[in-house]
Amino acid sequence: MSVLLGIVAVLTFLSLAGQVARFHLGLPNALGLVPFFYVDLENNLPTWYQTLALAFASVLLAGLAVAARHMRAPFAGRWLALSLLFVFLSLDEAASIHEATMEPLQRVVGYLPGVWQPVWVILGIAAVVAFAAAFLRFLLYLPRDDRWQVFWAAALFVGGAIGVEMATAALYTTSDPSYKVSFTYALLAHAEELLEMLGVVVLIDFLLRRLSRTASFSVTVAS
Template sequence: MKFLISVSPKRVALSLSIWVIFFAVAGCTVQVLRYGFNYRQRWISLFNLDSEINYPSWYSSFTLLFCGILLGIIAAAKKKQGDRYFRHWKALGFIFVFLSLDEILSLHEILIINDLRKALHLGGFFYFIWVIPGAIFVVVTAVAYLKFLLHLPLRTRNFFLLAGSIYVGGALGMEMVCGYYADVAGQRNLIYGLMASVEEILEMVGVLVFIYALLSYIGSHIENIDVRLKIVDNQQR
């Protein structure tokens, strides 16, 4: 028995766009309720874009993991074709799986060491000290993937660059801006809350664009993917 599952990149992107818009509106509304009207009911934390282990973070973690799965599928197909860049696809898949875990567990916050920041006299754009190793990682990755990007079809390359620019602009760019503001005015205010929400929204949009790019690439450049499920009785092994 064969099951055929058809996936439309446009429909997937449209569906995810609805969720992004919902979380964006809900997240900004939460900040206004918290700091504009001093509304402190516990349920609003479930939609706070600047918090972890809630609906927006679960959504982000799922979409990042979905990217990792799609990249793994492409890597497997490229390896079978003998493509020299299959390791790049595979490594990129692992990066997105890590980002998915980080979205839930906030692993990058381990690098936020207040004593180290004070010892190095860091502040302003480097108030959140993790942006320094984060920026280094982005630069190193960009250099390592330069030939890979040039090898991609023009349309796919443009979408990858667009997605990366939006995501990094949010994760690093807006984080640095938020750090500068936090150093000056603190984090418990409406302006900071809205800025942090914009950061998360940009990350969601970047991932959405990347998912569309990956699905479009699979549809145009990868032959039909045959997925089989085999159930083996332990007694027959």
């Protein structure tokens, strides 16, 4: 976990340094380094890192699904469903799939003011509620410490992806692209991405610990 936290800290620092150079030192590009490290842009180092981190979480979840099925433990299907969910999240991070829902949704609901301007959050909140309902029994099945770690991982990720997005919309008219050209917006973007990255790190820590315990238990039973 310390390695991943270090990577997140370095990426966040480099991104923030780039935005200080952009807005306060008159260096909007700096040989391409500013956009390459900026957490709010696509197809750059922070995006590649988060894509790989989400994919890694998916692989770990698949491993837990296989182990649960092998040991005939309950909720093997839930581990697999979570693995598939993180495949989607990894693809979404790489390709911004959720943003593609904006235009169709706006045609249906029209322009919504305030926190609802990024209308994709409506689908996001609905998905979170549906997920919580579908996985409640699975979450309660986990030991208390594991349960709380999963809860905090989800809270950090959702708080960044949806919570900060809505807070940003409350401050800016997001239909005007110029709202992104301010240092205040850049700070909010860093808060959003940092929370998302930390949420994934906390989850990966949980998954690695659980896989280690599962492997130890399998070896003990086999012996």
